[in-house]
Amino acid sequence: MKSYIPLLLASVAFKPSYQSPAPITQNLTHGELPHRILGGVSVVDTPIVRDALEFAREHSTDWIYNHIVRSWLFGTLILSHNETLRRSVDPEVQAVAAILHDLGWDQTPHSPFVSADKRFEVDGAISARNFIKNHKDGKHWDSHKVQLVWDAIALHTQPSISEFKEPDVKLVGNGVLTDFYGPQLGVERSEFDKVLAEFPFLNVHEEFNETAVWLCRTKPSTTYGELKEE
Numbered sequence: 001m002k003s004y005i006p007l008l009l010a011s012v013a014f015k016p017s018y019q020s021p022a023p024i025t026q027n028l029t030h031g032e033l034p035h036r037i038l039g040g041v042s043v044v045d046t047p048i049v050r051d052a053l054e055f056a057r058e059h060s061t062d063w064i065y066n067h068i069v070r071s072w073l074f075g076t077l078i079l080s081h082n083e084t085l086r087r088s089v090d091p092e093v094q095a096v097a098a099i100l101h102d103l104g105w106d107q108t109p110h111s112p113f114v115s116a117d118k119r120f121e122v123d124g125a126i127s128a129r130n131f132i133k134n135h136k137d138g139k140h141w142d143s144h145k146v147q148l149v150w151d152a153i154a155l156h157t158q159p160s161i162s163e164f165k166e167p168d169v170k171l172v173g174n175g176v177l178t179d180f181y182g183p184q185l186g187v188e189r190s191e192f193d194k195v196l197a198e199f200p201f202l203n204v205h206e207e208f209n210e211t212a213v214w215l216c217r218t219k220p221s222t223t224y225g226e227l228k229e230e
């Protein structure tokens with residue numbers, strides 16, 4: 001378990017000058033982990049992250065795949081602009097959670113990811129946890145790390161809750177939201193456009209609507225949250 005006390009002290013002592021940010025030392029985003037460039041962004045490049053990406057590619061339509069990759073890259077850009085955040089986020093958690101966050105949108109008949117009775121966010125969280133537990137490296141992740149991925153995916157559409165969760169959980173949601181809202185949280189327009197050039201929106205509005213309609217049609221009771229009288 002990480003201690004947040006050094007982080008707290010560091011954030012008090014550290015007075016960043018955000019007006020003129022220092023050149024991004026991208027390597028710091030990933031600690032000692034290997035990295036590569038994707039969509040102009042330096043991303044963490046470990047076997048589990050690579051395999052998660054391949055898994056998502058296999059189980060996503062083109063527009064969903066581009067959306068999840070952009071969500072990962074935008075989250076990584078948010079990190080690269082925020083040293084405080086960088087000290088507390090596990091880049092593999094952010095990567096795996098962002099990459100696997102929409103498995104619950106798999107419309108393949110008899111999809112192993114999609115339940116009849118759970119919100120798509122929960123389907124995604126459970127599927128990502130299964131992926132991690134079945135992976136040669138993931139099976140050695142401690143339970144806290146796995147839990148962060150589960151929470152990040154389950155809460156990625158609920159910023160009013162994830163706001164108060166661990167930085168990893170909040171960041172995954174913010175990466176996804178940046179794909180909906182545009183450049184924010186330090187992400188520059190030029191960086192945003194570079195990502196889009198490699199992973200374009202495709203037919204995102206129609207496809208997103210179609211997916212929402214599919215969820216409403218196939219499992220309406222999971223499409224809103226309320227306290228139920230039993």
Ligand SMILES: *[C@@H]1O[C@H](CO)[C@@H](O)[C@H](O)[C@H]1NC(C)=O
Nearest residue numbers: 024025026027028034035042
């Ligand atoms: C970052 O990584 C690159 C390539 O691995 C290396 O050339 C560079 O010196 C590193 N920069 C820092 C600040 O560690």
Ligand SMILES: *[C@@H]1O[C@H](CO)[C@@H](O)[C@H](O)[C@H]1NC(C)=O
Nearest residue numbers: 018082083084085167185186
């Ligand atoms: C960086 O992240 C920290 C922790 O989430 C946040 O409190 C701070 O406002 C962020 N800084 C900027 C400039 O966005």
Ligand SMILES: *[C@@H]1O[C@H](CO)[C@@H](O)[C@H](O)[C@H]1NC(C)=O
Nearest residue numbers: 205206208209210211212213
């Ligand atoms: C979404 O799809 C439904 C069903 O095809 C359609 O009736 C509706 O007009 C669409 N809404 C938008 C905003 O495209």
